[in-house]
Amino acid sequence: MVFDLAKCDGCRDCTKACTKMHFVPPMQEWIKVYEVEDNQAAGSYFLPRTCMHCDNPPCVRGCPVGATYKRTDGIVMMDQDRCIGCRNCIAQCPYSARFFNWGEPPHTPEEMKAAYSVEHNYPHRKGVVEKCIMCPEMLRMGMLPACADTCKMGAIYFGDEFEDAVTNGKGETMQFSKIAETGAGFRLMEELGTEPRVYYLPPVNRKYPSPEEKHMHDATKA
Amino acid sequence: MNERETKLLKTIDMSGLGFRAWVAFLVSVLLWGVFAYSRQLRFGLIETGMRDQISWGLYISNFVFFIGISHAGTLISAILRVTDAGWRTPITRMAEGITVVALCIGGSMVLVDLGRPDRALNLFRYGRIQSPIVWDVLSVGTYLTGCILYFYLPLIPDLGIVAARPDIGGFRRGLYRALSLGWIGSPKQWRLLEKAISIMAVAIIPLAISVHTVVSWIFAMTLRPGWDSSIFGPYFVVGAIYSGAAAVVLAMCLLRRIFHLEDYLKPVHFRNLGLLLLSFSMLYLYFNVNEYLTLGYKVRGPEKVLLDRLFYGDYAPYFWVVAFVGVLLPMVLMMLVLGPKRYRDFTVPGLGVASFMAIIGAWAKRYLIVVPTLSSPFLPIQGVPKEWSHYAPSWVEWSITAAAFAAFLLLYTLLAKTFPVVSIWETRETGEPAELAPARRSHTVRNELGAGGPDHRAAGLRITVERAGCTGARRCEGREGPATDHHLDGLAGAEAGGRAARGRRQDRSSRRRNPALLSRYQAAVLPLGCGKRQQAQGIADPRDCRLGAVEGCQRPAAGLPGGQLRTEDLARPAGVRRAGHRR
Incomplete structure (x- = not known):
């Protein structure tokens, strides 16, 4: 997965689409858009954060029962049938990408219609850990994950690194190695050695108002 | 049975009003905790103050605290036994009792913290050795088994003595007789017992050290600022022995007063243990300075956020109170009552107060290790309401914590009620006759x-x-x-x-x-x-x-x-x- 930060305008449509598709319980944002500022001099930018699907995942290392595991296609998966709710993975994850069902999650009839499957992780249960699982049931159908599919700005690209092709919601397909190389792609907290599978292209030549401008605009509108 | 033994066995006959009231009080606190836990079982951990950002809280602090307290006994009594320190004999039993009880309570705190306690057995069905949680299950389990054995073995001769008491009822006589495993005090039995105790005393020391190291590894194996530290193992072990020794001193003070054990727990015992406690308080201070100075000197990004909060931010009041009440004040107090001759009269009460402060400080310190780190993650906490970004333990957590302490005291009381708190055979004077069984040849x-x-x-x-x-x-x-x-x-x-x-x-x-x-x-x-x-x-x-x-x-x-x-x-x-x- 590649996030082109130059294109992200912080609209949070991705979060809404994800929540809708997975019936994500309230207070959880499997894809969360942060507003970050690297230092005082630098301006702020939006930073969407999914699960990083690390190649060296601390959560998988720490799970005592193998409830979270790495699939051969690279997805870090979550088995709600096995999770004991010790929350060690939450402590382990440096990206705050894991959530816990503290109480019984509110259910919708639509959610309850489906039988539980590890590929969509709902109906949700009390006392287990939840996370972004990169929509395996969409991938099975050859479709983009909900967030990438929804992004109007085309900021979210998804693809298989071995095919070297990533596609965004606008249908634009790029050569992964090329955009990562020319765009100086980076990964979050590289220094922790988690080997994330999510790349970011830096927010250069923004195609949208910066967060400050957006806040000002919102304020004047109000 | 001579007068001395009768006196030592008096605790077994506790049944007065005070005893009943004490037990009733503890049981009612415990029941309140059970009620709180039943709510938590029904509605989930939403009943606690924990949320996604601060996903561990009081329960895990209690777990670390009780495992720390458990170092009291066994480690101290094992080390004293291995080094053949003769003065240990009146202390070992009560210290080992603390260990066994604290381990039981500490272990159950983890179960209370689980989101799905019904699936706890998955730890054995699907356990993965890569996970520090599994290390904990294994090491705490082994340690508990070892501690029970180590508590039980030196108890056997005393059980024989109790079973031989003429005034003991049928059921209890049977119980003690069964537990004493046919002890008649034959030389062969002594040989076996002594060998078993020696083996356990040697084996329990590495176990005790490993168990708290592994507890620290739950934290140190993460990448989080404040936990990602290579000295966490020894830091925790020293903190554990410090709090454990304090627990032993406090228990000695209380038991001495309640059961009038002044003949056994003499000032010399307090003095010796006090010196041990004092040296561990210094060692612990050293580890604290080392831990925070190496982080604070460099002020790296995420750690700077954490240290700012601890040193002069929202956690600063707690941090400094814990530093003073938990380490510095007890240290000064112990130096006073152990050092100048002028204050020697205050050794026992002074050590009691110092160890009480050390225990309170130890508990609060565990909290300060767990919570501030979780509330200072790498990515900033954004867009969540205050109650999701700030941890405040709920009444359910406080009730269960109170119940844990009540259960600790209750189990310890029951241990004291069931078994002699001072080892009878080990404190026997030279030449004192031992009368166990009816006369046999020679x-x-x-x-x-x-x-x-x-x-x-x-x-x-x-x-x-x-x-x-x-x-x-x-x-x-x-x-x-x-x-x-x-x-x-x-x-x-x-x-x-x-x-x-x-x-x-x-x-x-x-x-x-x-x-x-x-x-x-x-x-x-x-x-x-x-x-x-x-x-x-x-x-x-x-x-x-x-x-x-x-x-x-x-x-x-x-x-x-x-x-x-x-x-x-x-x-x-x-x-x-x-x-x-x-x-």
Whole structure:
């Protein structure tokens, strides 16, 4: 997965689409858009954060029962049938990408219609850990994950690194190695050695108002 | 049963109003906690103050705290046992009791923290050895098993004593008899027991150190600022021993007052343990300085956020109160009551107060290790309401915490009610008779040997004496003086039997030429011959035989046939060892 930060305008449509598709319980944002500022001099930018699907995942290392595991296609998966709710993975994850069902999650009839499957992780249960699982049931159908599919700005690209092709919601397909190389792609907290599978292209030549401008605009509108 | 034993066994008969009220109070707190937990089971951990950002809280702090307290006992009593510190004997039982109980409570705190306790068995069905949680299950489980054994083994002779009490009811007599595993105090049993205790004492030390190291690894194996530290293992172990030693001192203060154990828990015990506690408080201070200075000097990004909050941010009041109340004040107080002669009178209450402060500080410190780190993640906490980004324990958590402490005190009270809080056989004075079972042939000898018991070599020696026809007279032992002919003869004969029985272990002839050992040997061997002469002189009770009381005992020996005798048997004769006990 590649996030082109130059294109992200912080609209949070991705979060809404994800929540809708997975019936994500309230207070959880499997894809969360942060507003970050690297230092005082630098301006702020939006930073969407999914699960990083690390190649060296601390959560998988720490799970005592193998409830979270790495699939051969690279997805870090979550088995709600096995999770004991010790929350060690939450402590382990440096990206705050894991959530816990503290109480019984509110259910919708639509959610309850489906039988539980590890590929969509709902109906949700009390006392287990939840996370972004990169929509395996969409991938099975050859479709983009909900967030990438929804992004109007085309900021979210998804693809298989071995095919070297990533596609965004606008249908634009790029050569992964090329955009990562020319765009100086980076990964979050590289220094922790988690080997994330999510790349970011830096927010250069923004195609949208910066967060400050957006806040000002919102304020004047109000 | 003599007066001393009756007094030590008094705790078993606790049934007064005060005792009942105390138990009722503890049980009601516990029941309130059970009610709180039932709510948590029904509605989930939403009943707690924990949320996604701060996903561990009071329960995990309690877990670390109780596992720390558990180092009290076993480690201290095992180290003292291994180093053969004679003054430990009145303390070990109560210290080991703390360990067993604290481990049970600590372990259950993890279960309380689980989101799905119904699936706890998955830890065994699907356990993965890569996970620090599984390390914890294994090490705490092993440690608990070891501690129960280590608590139980030295208890067996006392159980035998209790079972032999005439005034004990049928059910309890049966219970004690069953638990004492047929203990009659025979030399073979003593030998086995002493060997088992020695093995456990040695084995339990690495176990205790590993268990708290592994607890620290739950934190240190993460990438989080403040936890990602290579000294967390020893830092936790030292903190654990510090809090554990404080728990022992506090328990000693309380039990001494409640059960009037002033004869056993003397100022010297407090002084010795106080010095241990003081040195561990210094060691702990050193680790604290080391931990925070190495982080604070460099002020790296995520750690800077955490340290700012701890040193002068929202956690600063707690942090500094814990630093002063938990470490610095107790340290100064202990220096005062242990140092200048002027304040020696305050040693016991002073240490009690210091250890109480240390325990409170230890608990709060665990909280400060768990919570601030979780609330200072790498990515900023954004867009969540305050109650999701700030941890405040809910009433359910406080109730369960209170119940955990109540359960700790309740179990400890019940232990004190069931078993003698001071080990009877280990604190036995030299020469004090031990009466266990109804009379059997030469049982006096056996029990006398048994009373001297811990040293199976000495016991072995006496057996050989017994075989050679001597009835022992322990009263005489430990006196310096010349040997009589006759018992040397007896020993020489006995020695032949012992040699046949014991095989190759005895051939350490280098010891025979050791003059120091020979003099010790003389001291120990001396009294053993008296029996025959007593018999000859018609003295009925061998215990009445004292050096000087029987004429023949004072006749100087012609010479010491060292070559015929196994000094090895006497390397640690009971008399010499006991001198340490009286210290």
